[in-house]
Amino acid sequence: MLIEPEKIQKAKELLGDRNAALIADILNIKDYDEKNMKACCPFHEEKTPSFIYNKKAYNFRCFGACGRSYDIIDAYIATGSTYVEAVQKLFELVDMPYSFGEKGVKTDHTYYYPTPEYDDNNDKVYDYLAKRGISRETVDRLGLRQDKHGDVLIQYYDTNDVLTMVKVRPAHKVEKGHTKIWALTDANKKAFSTSPILYNMNRVNTNSPLVITSGEFDCAAAIEAGWHNAVSIPMGDANTQWVEKCWDFLEQFQSIIIVPDNDESGAKYAKNIVPRLGSWRCKIAHVPTTVERPDGTTIRIKDLNEALVRLGREATLEILTHAEDSPVASVDDLSDVEDIDLDEMDGVPTGILGLDRELIRLFYGTLTIVSGTPGSGKTSFLYQLICEALDQDVNTWLFSAELPESMTKNWFNYILAGRRNIDTFTTNNGDTYYKVRKDAKAAINDYYKGRWFVYKDDYDNNLDALIDSMTDVVRKYGVKFLILDNFMCIDSNDDKYKDELKAQTDTIKKLIAFSKKYAVATILVCHPRKMLPGMNVGIYDIAGTSNVINLAHRTIGLRRVKQEEKDNPEKMPKGKRWQVNYDVIATIIKDRMRGRSDKDVGIWYDVPSRRFYTNDNEFDRQYRWDTKTYDTALPPPPRDNDNEVFGEVKGTA
Numbered sequence: 001m002l003i004e005p006e007k008i009q010k011a012k013e014l015l016g017d018r019n020a021a022l023i024a025d026i027l028n029i030k031d032y033d034e035k036n037m038k039a040c041c042p043f044h045e046e047k048t049p050s051f052i053y054n055k056k057a058y059n060f061r062c063f064g065a066c067g068r069s070y071d072i073i074d075a076y077i078a079t080g081s082t083y084v085e086a087v088q089k090l091f092e093l094v095d096m097p098y099s100f101g102e103k104g105v106k107t108d109h110t111y112y113y114p115t116p117e118y119d120d121n122n123d124k125v126y127d128y129l130a131k132r133g134i135s136r137e138t139v140d141r142l143g144l145r146q147d148k149h150g151d152v153l154i155q156y157y158d159t160n161d162v163l164t165m166v167k168v169r170p171a172h173k174v175e176k177g178h179t180k181i182w183a184l185t186d187a188n189k190k191a192f193s194t195s196p197i198l199y200n201m202n203r204v205n206t207n208s209p210l211v212i213t214s215g216e217f218d219c220a221a222a223i224e225a226g227w228h229n230a231v232s233i234p235m236g237d238a239n240t241q242w243v244e245k246c247w248d249f250l251e252q253f254q255s256i257i258i259v260p261d262n263d264e265s266g267a268k269y270a271k272n273i274v275p276r277l278g279s280w281r282c283k284i285a286h287v288p289t290t291v292e293r294p295d296g297t298t299i300r301i302k303d304l305n306e307a308l309v310r311l312g313r314e315a316t317l318e319i320l321t322h323a324e325d326s327p328v329a330s331v332d333d334l335s336d337v338e339d340i341d342l343d344e345m346d347g348v349p350t351g352i353l354g355l356d357r358e359l360i361r362l363f364y365g366t367l368t369i370v371s372g373t374p375g376s377g378k379t380s381f382l383y384q385l386i387c388e389a390l391d392q393d394v395n396t397w398l399f400s401a402e403l404p405e406s407m408t409k410n411w412f413n414y415i416l417a418g419r420r421n422i423d424t425f426t427t428n429n430g431d432t433y434y435k436v437r438k439d440a441k442a443a444i445n446d447y448y449k450g451r452w453f454v455y456k457d458d459y460d461n462n463l464d465a466l467i468d469s470m471t472d473v474v475r476k477y478g479v480k481f482l483i484l485d486n487f488m489c490i491d492s493n494d495d496k497y498k499d500e501l502k503a504q505t506d507t508i509k510k511l512i513a514f515s516k517k518y519a520v521a522t523i524l525v526c527h528p529r530k531m532l533p534g535m536n537v538g539i540y541d542i543a544g545t546s547n548v549i550n551l552a553h554r555t556i557g558l559r560r561v562k563q564e565e566k567d568n569p570e571k572m573p574k575g576k577r578w579q580v581n582y583d584v585i586a587t588i589i590k591d592r593m594r595g596r597s598d599k600d601v602g603i604w605y606d607v608p609s610r611r612f613y614t615n616d617n618e619f620d621r622q623y624r625w626d627t628k629t630y631d632t633a634l635p636p637p638p639r640d641n642d643n644e645v646f647g648e649v650k651g652t653a
Contacts, residue, residue: 351388372558401489
């Protein structure tokens with residue numbers, strides 16, 4: 001449940017300066033100077049009052065060591081209230097009616113609430129967490145309970161204060177190789193949680209900076225140190241599904257502090273999560289890697305909880321308050337720039353061997369132009385790239401102005417299915433058509449569910465709207481591969497663009513900037529101008545401004561080899577006669593990454609599966625959705641001009 005921030009602000013305004021006295025009273029500040037509205041900060045030791053009330057913001061701010069800001073919601077939460085309870089108390093103070101809605105409402109699917117069995121005695125939990133620097137007060141505030149087996153019950157509540165998931169952690173040191181933590185399950189051994197929510201998200205103030213830790217006890221450590229606006233990710237730093245599920249909740253925060261663990265996984269997590277949450281509002285809190293013992297030896301510190309144990313509360317609070325801003329996005333120190341090794345650069349392979357030999361892969365941070373003559377197979381080519389991306393666990397996004405969503409799905413299913421999962425039919429008049437098997441369709445649909453997103457048919461084709469959608473799916477769904485089909489269907493729709501070529505140039509620049517900012521691979525389809533028969537797509541054949549080619553990192557052109565060329569190879573230039581052995585010629589028109597141009601690659605095309613291939617393995621490619629085991633490889637059909645495979649598709653269903 002999201003409570004309207006305007007209502008909270010209005011309630012604070014109605015209280016006026018009463019906010020200060022109430023906060024001081026709730027936090028039990030003994031040295032509060034009512035006249036000057038200041039006190040010593042209650043969250044660290046100091047002799048000179050630095051906790052000063054801001055009449056415009058309706059909050060206290062520490063101008064001393066910790067720099068914390070506290071409003072009345074923070075004060076209620078600090079004394080044990082949940083967020084909903086804190087807001088309710090605020091609204092009651094000013095007699096503001098508000099409907100908080102039905103608690104525990106779930107919209108995704110049927111949901112079953114966990115029913116943990118508590119032990120009346122909580123001593124094992126208190127003793128275990130005391131060893132980790134966590135006080136009884138913090139244990140009670142977080143609702144950490146002991147079960148019948150003496151284990152710690154870690155309870156996840158949604159923003160409506162409804163228990164949705166319970167994790168279990170033994171109340172003792174877990175030996176290496178033994179299960180460290182698990183989720184409470186029902187009788188069918190199914191976890192109760194329907195979505196990966198954040199731990200303690202029901203006890204944070206959306207108007208204050210949010211600390212996101214990597215574990216529940218790290219969250220407890222932050223609270224123990226005095227930072228009550230803390231949550232923990234639910235399933236380790238390798239899993240980021242919580243971003244999507246908690247998106248509306250996260251969007252409310254103007255400032256977010258990420259606290260990664262001190263290991264390689266933690267560093268990778270921080271690097272990936274900051275762009276998704278927004279670098280403009282994210283800071284990174286760096287936990288010291290080591291602490292020196294009295295005897296001069298050092299101990300490695302893994303996470304925030306260990307920092308609390310080794311360094312104490314005040315030092316732990318300093319780690320959070322001294323979190324570093326994300327670096328200035330517009331500049332780099334050249335000495336820090338890593339040398340490029342294209343073989344090691346990350347990206348998405350095309351899955352077509354001949355092209356991958358030349359391109360290596362479609363690198364992240366780049367824009368690739370794809371063009372092609374009518375009937376050259378651009379659609380199949382694009383969708384085959386998506387197949388490869390999905391098989392590499394890369395989420396994708398597609399804007400298609402030419403095919404509706406239903407046709408996109410239909411076409412794509414043929415490619416992903418492959419020949420083995422396609423049945424051939426013949427009509428009464430002798431026409432051939434093909435169908436993907438129903439069981440294959442169902443498996444394929446499950447395979448790419450939640451990983452391939454299509455821009456809605458009825459949405460605005462304006463460039464800004466498209467980039468907004470692309471930004472959202474990159475940040476929210478972790479999309480890394482995006483295709484826009486096609487250039488001419490993107491509407492600039494801006495009065496400043498009196499010059500069409502200027503608008504086209506700016507479009508290319510914006511797409512390149514987007515690709516670099518979010519480290520994604522972007523494909524833009526551009527139609528060619530009218531070309532002479534038998535000519536491959538060249539640098540001057542792309543419609544629109546020359547900057548389409550000049551600015552893009554790579555440009556690929558597709559041309560279908562006509563039957564008349566196959567029948568009369570002698571009419572072709574000697575150096576091009578080899579091309580008649582193929583169905584489509586893919587020309588790498590320009591490759592700024594490798595400094596190449598006009599490199600031709602021959603490709604065959606299979607009509608039933610709508611696949612491109614350059615060898616037998618590609619023809620019989622088995623994508624990961626198909627888990628069947630086949631005894632023998634399926635060879636491609638004979639490559640002769642009379643075979644139906646290379647004829648026109650008579651009909652599809």
